[in-house]
Amino acid sequence: MTVSRQNGLTESQAKVLKTVSDFIAENGYSPTAKEIAEILNITQTSVFEQLERLEKKRYITRQKGAARTIGILSQPENEKPVKKSDSVKLVKVPIIGTIAAGAPIFADENMEGEILVDESNIGKGRFFALRVRGDSMINAGINNGDLVIIKRQPLAENGDIIAALIDSEATLKRLSLTDDEVFLLPENEKYSPINVTCREDFKILGKMVTTVTVL
Amino acid sequence: MTVSRQNGLTESQAKVLKTVSDFIAENGYSPTAKEIAEILNITQTSVFEQLERLEKKRYITRQKGAARTIGILSQPENEKPVKKSDSVKLVKVPIIGTIAAGAPIFADENMEGEILVDESNIGKGRFFALRVRGDSMINAGINNGDLVIIKRQPLAENGDIIAALIDSEATLKRLSLTDDEVFLLPENEKYSPINVTCREDFKILGKMVTTVTVL
DNA sequence: AGAAATCCCAAACATATTTCTGCTTTTTTA
DNA sequence: TAAAAAAGCAGAAATATGTTTGGGATTTCT
Numbered sequence: 001m002t003v004s005r006q007n008g009l010t011e012s013q014a015k016v017l018k019t020v021s022d023f024i025a026e027n028g029y030s031p032t033a034k035e036i037a038e039i040l041n042i043t044q045t046s047v048f049e050q051l052e053r054l055e056k057k058r059y060i061t062r063q064k065g066a067a068r069t070i071g072i073l074s075q076p077e078n079e080k081p082v083k084k085s086d087s088v089k090l091v092k093v094p095i096i097g098t099i100a101a102g103a104p105i106f107a108d109e110n111m112e113g114e115i116l117v118d119e120s121n122i123g124k125g126r127f128f129a130l131r132v133r134g135d136s137m138i139n140a141g142i143n144n145g146d147l148v149i150i151k152r153q154p155l156a157e158n159g160d161i162i163a164a165l166i167d168s169e170a171t172l173k174r175l176s177l178t179d180d181e182v183f184l185l186p187e188n189e190k191y192s193p194i195n196v197t198c199r200e201d202f203k204i205l206g207k208m209v210t211t212v213t214v215l
Numbered sequence: 216m217t218v219s220r221q222n223g224l225t226e227s228q229a230k231v232l233k234t235v236s237d238f239i240a241e242n243g244y245s246p247t248a249k250e251i252a253e254i255l256n257i258t259q260t261s262v263f264e265q266l267e268r269l270e271k272k273r274y275i276t277r278q279k280g281a282a283r284t285i286g287i288l289s290q291p292e293n294e295k296p297v298k299k300s301d302s303v304k305l306v307k308v309p310i311i312g313t314i315a316a317g318a319p320i321f322a323d324e325n326m327e328g329e330i331l332v333d334e335s336n337i338g339k340g341r342f343f344a345l346r347v348r349g350d351s352m353i354n355a356g357i358n359n360g361d362l363v364i365i366k367r368q369p370l371a372e373n374g375d376i377i378a379a380l381i382d383s384e385a386t387l388k389r390l391s392l393t394d395d396e397v398f399l400l401p402e403n404e405k406y407s408p409i410n411v412t413c414r415e416d417f418k419i420l421g422k423m424v425t426t427v428t429v430l
Numbered sequence: 431a432g433a434a435a436t437c438c439c440a441a442a443c444a445t446a447t448t449t450c451t452g453c454t455t456t457t458t459t460a
Numbered sequence: 461t462a463a464a465a466a467a468g469c470a471g472a473a474a475t476a477t478g479t480t481t482g483g484g485a486t487t488t489c490t
Contacts, residue, residue, distance in 0.1 A: 042437085048480095064478085067446065228466090260449090
C-alpha cells in the first residue's frame with residue numbers, strides 16, 4: 001500500500017489526528033490512546049507511536065504522563081520552500097524550550113533544536129526562540145505552537161511583548177508600565193493581568209521580536 | 216466561619232468550580248482531582264466529594280472512571296434568590312474629578328466626594344467615579360453631569376466604554392480595536408473618532424461599569 | 431539496494447487517576 | 461437542639477492510562 005502524504009502527514013497519521021480531533025469535538029475532552037486504538041482497530045502501542053510523531057511534527061501537544069491531554073495545534077501552512085538568495089543572511093537561533101501564553105511553564109535550558117531566521121527580520125543581538133503553549137496571546141496573533149524569537153535584554157518598554165520569568169517559570173505577555181505599577185497583560189480576555197509590581201522573582205528575559213511558524 | 220451561598224453553591228464548592236474552570240481555560244483540558252487538591256491545599260478525597268456535589272447540582276459533568284473529563288455546564292439561571300436587604304453590600308467609590316465626553320478635560324486626583332454603590336452592580340475591583348462633562352457620549356445614554364463609575368484596569372475589550380488619558384487629559388470614549396489600529400469613538404455624530412494607535416501618551420484608566428444619575 | 435522511517439503487534443511496566451472505606455469536625459437545617 | 465448536610469482527612473483499592481521493550485513487515489528515501 002502506498003502511503004501518500006498530505007500536509008506532511010502520512011495517511012495513518014492523518015487518520016489518528018482526525019480521530020483525535022473528532023473525539024474532542026464530540027466529547028469536549030481528548031481521547032486516550034486506548035480509545036483511539038479501539039476506534040481505528042489498532043493497538044494502543046501503535047497509537048502511542050503515532051501520537052509521538054504527530055507531536056514531533058507539531059500537530060498536537062501532550063503532557064507527559066498525564067491522561068487526556070492531547071491538544072490540537074493550528075495547522076502549519078503547507079510547506080513553504082526555503083528561500084535561498086545570497087542577499088539573505090540567516091542567523092541560527094536556538095530553541096530552548098516552551099513558554100506559556102497561558103499558565104506559566106517552566107523554561108528549561110534544554111535546547112530543543114535550532115531555526116534559521118533572516119537577520120533582516122530580527123536585527124542584531126543575542127536571540128533565542130521559545131515554543132508557545134496556550135492561547136493567552138491570541139489577540140496579538142500568537143497561537144499555540146508558534147515559535148517566538150526573543151532578543152535577550154533586561155529592560156523593555158511599555159507595550160512590548162516580553163518573555164519573563166516569574167518564580168522560575170517563563171511566560172509571554174505584554175508589558176504594561178503604569179505610573180507606579182507593572183503588569184503583564186495577556187492578549188485574551190479570558191485571562192487576567194498579572195501584577196508584578198513588587199515581585200522579587202520577576203525578571204525580564206527579553207523582548208519578542210518576531211514569531212515564526214515552523215512546520 | 217459562615218459558609219454563605221451564591222448561585223446555590225457553597226463557598227467551597229464555588230472555589231472548586233472556579234479552580235476547574237480556570238484550569239480548563241488555561242490548559243485546554245480539565246484537571247485531575249489531585250491537581251485541584253494541590254491548588255486548594257486540600258485532599259484528593261475532599262475534592263472528589265465536591266465534584267460529586269457539583270455534578271449532582273448540574274454545574275459540571277464527568278465520565279465515570281475516566282481521567283480529566285470534567286466539563287463545565289452553563290450556569291443554571293433559574294434560582295435567583297431575591298436579595299434581602301442585609302445582602303446588599305455598598306461600596307464606597309471616590310469621585311475624583313471631571314471627565315470629558317467632548318473635548319478632553321484634565322482629570323486631577325482631587326477627590327470631590329464619594330458615592331455608595333451596591334457591589335452587585337459593579338462587581339469586585341478598584342473603582343473610581345468621574346463626573347461627565349460634554350455631550351459626546353449621549354448616544355450611549357451618558358449625559359452631561361452624569362457620574363460614571365470606572366473600574367481600574369489597564370486593558371479593555373473592543374466595544375468597551377473606557378476612561379483614558381491622552382496627553383494627561385482624561386476622556387470617556389468607546390474603544391475600537393481593529394486589526395492594527397486603535398480608535399476612541401464618541402457616541403455623537405458631531406465628534407470624530409480619535410486615532411490613538413501609535414500615541415505613546417495614551418493610557419487606559421479603566422472601563423466604565425455603570426452610570427449614576429445624581430440629581 | 432541498503433538505510434531509515436513508518437506501521438503494526440504482544441506483553442508488560444509504571445504511575446496517574448478515580449473511587450471506596452471509615453472516621454472527625456463544623457455548619458446548616460428542621 | 462438534634463439531625464442532616466457539608467467539609468475535611470488518611471489510607472488504600474481498583475482501574476485507567478501513558479510508556480517501555482522487543483520485535484516483524486512494509487514503505488520511503490538516498
